[in-house]
Amino acid sequence: MAKMILTGNESAAWGARLSKPKVVAAYPITPQTSIIEKIAEFIANGEMDARYIRVESEHSAMAACIAAENTGVRTFTATSAHGLTLMHEMLIWASGARLPIVMSVVNRAMAPPWSVWTDQLDSVAQRDTGWMQIYSENNQEVLDSIIMAYRVGEKHNILLPTMIMEDAFILSHTAEAVDVPEQKLVDDFVGEFEPAFKLDPQDPGGFGSLIMPEGPYMEFRYKMALAMDEARKEIRKVTEEFAEVFGRKYPGLVEEYRTEDADAIMVVMGTIASTAKDVIDALREKGKKVGLARIRYFRPFPYEELREIVKKADMLGIVDRSYTFGYGAALYTETKGALYGHTDKPIKNYVVGLGGRDITPDVLVKIFDNMLKIAKDGVVDREIEWVGLHGDERWS
Amino acid sequence: MIEIRFHGRGGQGSVIASKILAKAFFMEGKYVSAFPYFGVERRGAPVTAFTRVDERPIRAKYQIYEPDYVIVLDPSLLKAVDVLKGLKKDGWVLINTIKTPEEIKKELNHDKIATVDATSIAIKHHLGSQAAPIVNTAILGAFSKVSGLVKIETVMNAIRESAPAKQEENALAAKDAYDATIMGGE
Numbered sequence: 001m002a003k004m005i006l007t008g009n010e011s012a013a014w015g016a017r018l019s020k021p022k023v024v025a026a027y028p029i030t031p032q033t034s035i036i037e038k039i040a041e042f043i044a045n046g047e048m049d050a051r052y053i054r055v056e057s058e059h060s061a062m063a064a065c066i067a068a069e070n071t072g073v074r075t076f077t078a079t080s081a082h083g084l085t086l087m088h089e090m091l092i093w094a095s096g097a098r099l100p101i102v103m104s105v106v107n108r109a110m111a112p113p114w115s116v117w118t119d120q121l122d123s124v125a126q127r128d129t130g131w132m133q134i135y136s137e138n139n140q141e142v143l144d145s146i147i148m149a150y151r152v153g154e155k156h157n158i159l160l161p162t163m164i165m166e167d168a169f170i171l172s173h174t175a176e177a178v179d180v181p182e183q184k185l186v187d188d189f190v191g192e193f194e195p196a197f198k199l200d201p202q203d204p205g206g207f208g209s210l211i212m213p214e215g216p217y218m219e220f221r222y223k224m225a226l227a228m229d230e231a232r233k234e235i236r237k238v239t240e241e242f243a244e245v246f247g248r249k250y251p252g253l254v255e256e257y258r259t260e261d262a263d264a265i266m267v268v269m270g271t272i273a274s275t276a277k278d279v280i281d282a283l284r285e286k287g288k289k290v291g292l293a294r295i296r297y298f299r300p301f302p303y304e305e306l307r308e309i310v311k312k313a314d315m316l317g318i319v320d321r322s323y324t325f326g327y328g329a330a331l332y333t334e335t336k337g338a339l340y341g342h343t344d345k346p347i348k349n350y351v352v353g354l355g356g357r358d359i360t361p362d363v364l365v366k367i368f369d370n371m372l373k374i375a376k377d378g379v380v381d382r383e384i385e386w387v388g389l390h391g392d393e394r395w396s
Numbered sequence: 397m398i399e400i401r402f403h404g405r406g407g408q409g410s411v412i413a414s415k416i417l418a419k420a421f422f423m424e425g426k427y428v429s430a431f432p433y434f435g436v437e438r439r440g441a442p443v444t445a446f447t448r449v450d451e452r453p454i455r456a457k458y459q460i461y462e463p464d465y466v467i468v469l470d471p472s473l474l475k476a477v478d479v480l481k482g483l484k485k486d487g488w489v490l491i492n493t494i495k496t497p498e499e500i501k502k503e504l505n506h507d508k509i510a511t512v513d514a515t516s517i518a519i520k521h522h523l524g525s526q527a528a529p530i531v532n533t534a535i536l537g538a539f540s541k542v543s544g545l546v547k548i549e550t551v552m553n554a555i556r557e558s559a560p561a562k563q564e565e566n567a568l569a570a571k572d573a574y575d576a577t578i579m580g581g582e
Contacts (some may be wrong), residue, residue: 175415360459
């Protein structure tokens with residue numbers, strides 16, 4: 001393996017290159033563009049043997065991936081924010097057609113007002129599309145997750161697409177040392193794509209035709225639901241297998257950090273978790289017993305792990321970098337839903353960092369202090385709290 | 397952890413400099429991260445970039461507010477932006493300028509000022525054009541001198557491996573800047 005200094009977007013391009021998709025179809029959007037630029041460069045240099053299809057929109061990018069994958073070849077694409085939401089219709093088509101497409105998503109805030117900075121609403125809003133969702137903590141995970149996503153998704157008992165998220169700029173444009181695995185190891189690990197079914201002129205058939213209400217539409221959806229549940233086991237297995245081959249151990253669906261004997265545990269997705277680990281170490285030295293549960297997979301949702309994690313602390317603080325208008329952010333409502341009937345411990349929602357507002361250790365210390373107070377009192381002061389709004393003296 | 401902030405103008409290669417410096421530290425066995433100010437860049441407009449260096453894996457995923465070093469690639473920025481913002485009191489500010497640290501001290505209220513005429517060095521080595529010389533590699537040689545944290549030979553090797561063209565000229569510019577750096581105010 002060679003260590004290279006790579007940005008998150010370069011890591012994503014390398015993850016794609018090593019996985020050898022035959023077709024890449026994409027449309028540029030900040031801050032994703034440097035992924036597909038790098039891939040275009042790999043293809044132009046002959047370092048990647050893929051057909052690059054330039055399209056007029058993200059909707060078409062996903063449509064092209066769907067069509068290509070339907071012919072039985074591996075595909076890859078990447079997008080952000082408005083590009084992802086424009087794809088929405090085709091995302092549901094891709095999963096419904098049981099095509100294990102892999103896509104990098106650079107989490108960027110939705111306009112208006114215009115913002116190119118990080119915010120997870122774009123991908124959280126795709127929760128119901130039937131895609132698996134991985135939220136990355138560093139550039140190594142961006143690269144490795146792409147390789148693992150193909151292996152999990154292409155299994156014939158799964159056949160579901162995966163999107164792998166990077167926080168905009170914080171990962172996408174930040175360079176770190178990344179182990180770029182040897183091609184041979186990735187070849188052996190991912191293997192050739194063996195479609196369960198494909199369009200074949202020698203064996204004509206059709207996909208996605210009309211099903212009457214009395215037909216098996218529900219059964220198709222039920223099979224998808226089973227496949228997504230089955231994916232939990234495959235993900236845990238594949239992360240073990242990945243560790244054996246590549247020497248890097250990923251924590252399945254959820255990473256726990258210093259949760260033993262914790263009074264309060266923060267639950268969060270993405271790069272906030274990384275900074276939080278330093279904060280936790282510092283607070284632990286001061287005798288404050290705090291820990292972290294980093295949700296890697298938001299879909300399938302790790303409800304079993306969370307039911308064990310909640311036993312380890314007196315409260316959970318759910319930190320969301322997006323908001324679902326009407327009631328609570330998505331990670332909060334999902335977590336509470338998963339824990340209903342399994343705990344009566346206090347759970348609070350912290351809404352933070354929208355539109356790329358920087359999450360510094362100072363902010364996290366204040367959140368942890370608030371969490372510890374709730375753990376001690378046994379009472380949630382505010383069910384849902386927006387952290388650090390301009391002029392809010394609680395957080396200044 | 398050592399935190400370094402670069403100030404340049406869009407097109408001068410500040411972001412690339414932050415990455416080459418990270419690579420040099422990485423070659424000496426350090427953990428690194430390098431990133432631009434999270435924004436939308438335009439040619440000629442002020443640009444900020446950062447490098448973090450540590451002995452252990454870097455988990456900090458937020459911007460740098462109190463750098464240990466500030467590197468200014470374009471002297472005209474001294475009037476345009478507050479280059480000293482957040483700089484630690486005992487931290488160095490390294491400026492590409494024909495002026496001496498003593499002269500700069502009249503403009504900047506800071507103790508540790510270092511200067512180097514990276515522009516002339518870049519022109520001498522035919523880096524960029526006479527009108528728009530590329531100083532981002534030369535200034536890294538000066539950083540090696542000022543900080544003492546990374547060897548000039550390592551910086552030159554990182555430049556050779558990273559520069560898309562004129563690898564040797566870029567590396568030699570760094571060496572010249574290393575030798576020509578004036579450190580004042582100690």
